[in-house]
Amino acid sequence: MSQPLTTVAGISFRQPPPLCSFLFIIVLLVATFYTLHHPDATPPHLFSPNTHNSLTLRRLFLSSASNATVSSYLHSLTRHPHLAGTKPSLDTLTYVLTHFQSLRLDDTRVAEYEALLSYPTHISVTARFSNNTTVEFDLNDDVSSSSDVVTPYHAYSPSGSAQGSVVFVNHGEERDYRALEMIGVSVRGCLVLARKGETLGRGVIVKIAETQGALGVLIYDENDGGGLGGIERGTVMRGIGDPVSPGWPGVTGGEKLSVDDDRVSRRFPKIPSLPLSLHNAEILLASLCGARAPVEWRSGRVGSSQRVGPGRVVVNMTLQGEMKMKKIHNVVATIRGSEEPDRYVILGNHRDAWTYGAVDPNSGTSALLDIGRRFALLLESGWRPRRTILLCSWDAEEFGMIGSTEWVEEHVLNLGASAVAYLNVDCAVQGSGFFAGATPQLDSVLVDALKLVQDPDDVTLTVEETFKSQNNIIERLSRVDSDFSGFLHHAGIPSIDMYYGADYPVYHTAFDSYDWMIRNADPLFHRHVAMAGIWGLLGIILADEPVLPFDYIAYAEQLQAHRDALSKLLEGKVSVDPLSVAIQEFSLVAKEVTDEAKKLKEQAYSKNDVAVAAKRRELNDRMMLAERGFLDSEGIKGKEWFKHLVYGPAAEPESKLGFFPGIADAIETNSSEGIIKHEIWRVTRAIQRASKALKGGFT
């Protein structure tokens, strides 16, 4: 349970205290105001809203870390599997809600939605071999045989039986099917067996197999769940958010489409799919006859003698599932800002898990709960952020980012008008090494935060030093694999996504447990502490800095690099000149804004008058809104919900660009020069909108 706090001050300066250049008078006023409104609260206040004491505050935040509390939160959250929409998942809701309520933050509430979730009721796979024996596969990976871990399945896979010969399709990429075609093998009327590769998600593997005429899909992973026999569960829904309320919030009592509606059914695959253990997959692989696997497929456990089929083995996969409307629950805890309560810094993590969820996602949840605990301590010692901070715990992320997406859809206008940044942590700790993705204007504030946090694996270094010597790359957030997607791709909020460890072998398996965490990923919870430190600090800095620490020169440079990569890909066949001109303009505005910010920052600390405050607020708003410029009301063709034209889901299935998704799609589908040009113009106009927003005014 959470730490009991005796005196958490619900301090709220509804009216900012009178502005005055004499600090002591302010402190006096603040103290009086405070005491009048909170007779039971106990000063002293280390941090009155008008003293610039940020370094002390940041040190205090870091020193309040505790690996013991984080580990106890994780232990409590991972006692039982807690798939969204099930009873144990409500227990995690209560746990998180009670924790935030006990901290007595300004407001803690549940945002409830009703969404269509998908569960298995009966699954079987039988294989009939050439010796006439029929084998029914064991499809579970839960060794403890307690029945509360859901059988590995693909959410939103259609119910039904598919029977046919098996064809091995390597990673299931389009080029793999082309390679099969070269050796005269078609998958039409067959079941395909695919091994998970680096590039394609399970949903895309199924989509391509469907296009190729396969009857069903079996997917396995050569990692074998870290050698433990783990099997990867996951969703195969297309797009994100509740399928029956596409584009609008799935509030209870609100409009829901019928499952048969084309807008709903097109988001589900037409053919069934299932995950299979490595053991079962290799039984099938060993029984295949037919042509040898193409040379380029020979890697990992696929050797030169591997045959691709079809033949010798016939598989019957049968899948009964149910799609049900379920209540899902986000928790949103609020720490009200003192001076700009209507500007928001949002920290978010999901709570629901396929199984026990020790890595995914509750390593992040335990970090979020600890940040809440530590923010409450800071509040108690007199701190109050300038801007409002929201701590959010999302539900049903595993089914397709549903909890966060519905919330973003419900609040899209308010987010657009007032959200400064969204900071996402899903799997806080899956292994070693710090990794992050960000929109480019946040790169420098992220690196600054890393400089303040001690490396969890080497006390002589900061996270920044290790990060620099190891990967040193901040990714761009075009992926659609966690809750930042709605915030960035739909609402245009500057975003960061962070994790420790590049990946982990027990992903979505029954082995993602507390026990696995302490044996493999973070025995002493020092990495959790580091992540909570970085995440919480970023929250404090973005909420407290009078002038937002956004670096638009870095954004301009990144756009320039994207333009260069695009130009290279196009080999001069289509001109990128409009883009170049727009980026040049953006670059100039970014420089002006940077100078302006520098001046205002100096003034902000010396001269606290109304005129400076107004100027600062106006500049901050321009920097906040510039990201929204990249949104386009029409969105990306074929994926119109995704509105961001710089970062968004890359052209499927094998994109060469990790940015400008609309242009990438046009190029990769061999569109006419006219269409590619149009897409270039759309990005051009998006960058022009961002420049205008950053510049402000109408000239």
Ligand SMILES: *[C@@H]1O[C@H](CO)[C@@H](O)[C@H](O)[C@H]1NC(C)=O
């Ligand atoms: C399998 O059964 C079929 C039909 O019942 C029969 O023709 C065939 O000889 C059997 N094969 C083996 C290996 O027993």
Ligand SMILES: *[C@@H]1O[C@H](CO)[C@@H](O)[C@H](O)[C@H]1NC(C)=O
């Ligand atoms: C039949 O073949 C399968 C696959 O090769 C094998 O696992 C099984 O043991 C065989 N059964 C018999 C009775 O030989």
Ligand SMILES: *[C@@H]1O[C@H](CO)[C@@H](O)[C@H](O)[C@H]1NC(C)=O
């Ligand atoms: C596949 O198995 C299911 C369940 O055992 C059965 O109902 C179905 O008829 C089988 N399909 C075929 C084509 O034999």
Ligand SMILES: *[C@@H]1O[C@H](CO)[C@@H](O)[C@H](O)[C@H]1NC(C)=O
């Ligand atoms: C916390 O860290 C200390 C120092 O490394 C260690 O002794 C302790 O066992 C850790 N606690 C937990 C719960 O891991």
Ligand SMILES: *[C@@H]1O[C@H](CO)[C@@H](O)[C@H](O)[C@H]1NC(C)=O
């Ligand atoms: C696009 O053209 C290339 C080269 O002509 C070809 O290999 C590829 O299959 C085409 N792609 C599509 C989606 O038509």
